[in-house]
Amino acid sequence: MGWHVTFVTVGYSWVSYLKTDHRLKVLGYNPKQGQYVHSNTLTTIYGLSPIHPIKIGGRFTDKILSAFCQTFETYWRPKLRRPLANVDLVICESGAPVLLAPMVAQYATKAARIYRVNDDIRLLNAPDFLLRAEQKNQHHFTRISSANQGLIDRFDHNNTTVDPMGIPQIQMKGTRTSPYQQTKDRKIAVCAGTTQLDHDALSWIAKSRTNWQIHVLGRTKGTLRDSPKNLIFHNEVNFDCVLGFIAHADIGLAPYIDQPGVEYQSTNSNRMLLYRHHGLPIFGPDRLCDPSMPSIIGYSDPNALDRCENMPKRPEVIQDWSALAIALSQNPEMVPPTDVAYVPAMSV
Numbered sequence: 001m002g003w004h005v006t007f008v009t010v011g012y013s014w015v016s017y018l019k020t021d022h023r024l025k026v027l028g029y030n031p032k033q034g035q036y037v038h039s040n041t042l043t044t045i046y047g048l049s050p051i052h053p054i055k056i057g058g059r060f061t062d063k064i065l066s067a068f069c070q071t072f073e074t075y076w077r078p079k080l081r082r083p084l085a086n087v088d089l090v091i092c093e094s095g096a097p098v099l100l101a102p103m104v105a106q107y108a109t110k111a112a113r114i115y116r117v118n119d120d121i122r123l124l125n126a127p128d129f130l131l132r133a134e135q136k137n138q139h140h141f142t143r144i145s146s147a148n149q150g151l152i153d154r155f156d157h158n159n160t161t162v163d164p165m166g167i168p169q170i171q172m173k174g175t176r177t178s179p180y181q182q183t184k185d186r187k188i189a190v191c192a193g194t195t196q197l198d199h200d201a202l203s204w205i206a207k208s209r210t211n212w213q214i215h216v217l218g219r220t221k222g223t224l225r226d227s228p229k230n231l232i233f234h235n236e237v238n239f240d241c242v243l244g245f246i247a248h249a250d251i252g253l254a255p256y257i258d259q260p261g262v263e264y265q266s267t268n269s270n271r272m273l274l275y276r277h278h279g280l281p282i283f284g285p286d287r288l289c290d291p292s293m294p295s296i297i298g299y300s301d302p303n304a305l306d307r308c309e310n311m312p313k314r315p316e317v318i319q320d321w322s323a324l325a326i327a328l329s330q331n332p333e334m335v336p337p338t339d340v341a342y343v344p345a346m347s348v
Helices: 015-020 061-070 070-084 096-107 127-134 199-210 239-247 261-266 271-277 305-308 321-328
Strands: 005-007 034-039 042-046 091-093 112-116 143-146 160-162 187-192 212-217 231-233 251-254 283-284 297-299
Touching: 005 070, 015 251, 070 305, 091 096, 091 321, 096 112, 096 127, 187 239, 187 271, 187 305, 199 212, 199 231, 212 239, 239 271, 251 271, 271 283, 283 305, 297 305
Parallel strands: 005 042, 091 112, 112 143, 143 160, 187 212, 187 251, 212 231, 251 283, 283 297
Antiparallel strands: 034 042
């Protein structure tokens, strides 16, 4: 869209480094700390604070960590003061960045400041002090945005917008070679992600349908104990490979841990959007089911597994990512205007 964007990665600390955080381990190298200008439109800032918001133990430990996490803001304050001084827009994603909201409001006084709620952090094992900060700091933002109305309803803010997620339509075009060894008598199911993965549900699906070849993409803590032979684990793969796995699958699996609130994934989950784009029947907890999304089949349906096997593919129209970018960037005083702010090829 022609904007200069600075990505600031704040969710890591020396605790991450010492614990060999799996997110860092998958890179195969340690990212360089500091600020780097990659091009006229892209700058990145990465650093390891003394500690970051993590959940360890109970209420007493939470109080101790809450006090220590004051060093989190102390660490980032001098590093972000200048980058925030002249920005037009700050997008703060759900999670650790919300602790920095007061500082962002102090330094980016003239900017539109959006809290983009992509996840319900209550379901991501967030420490209690981070949950409290999310509510306390919400009014430091000029707007709260999410793709899910249920997540929006958690906040008491006078400016909220429901802005749907998107997929990279340009990247979706063209054909991809199938990564599967196809056999006529086997259905292929893909689980394109392991966030909030319900291992028991995944194992049950595999044992219930031994004629399914089930491919799991993403980081797991080893393979499932006594996992069925039709479960195949691929660990992390790059995004283009993920698109190939989904495009050539028969069934999309969404075995999220079945807990209150997980229903937001039906609108926010990247994998579910990609499943819907390709028209796959989607199998997951009943909480994900929505009348507006008939492709989602819940566990309690007595004919669920048969329906997954026999339902024809019904591709849905999912907006391009550029639509979300436009929705987030168009605020009252923003310039340039919409008609010149983005590359026409990326418009919807």
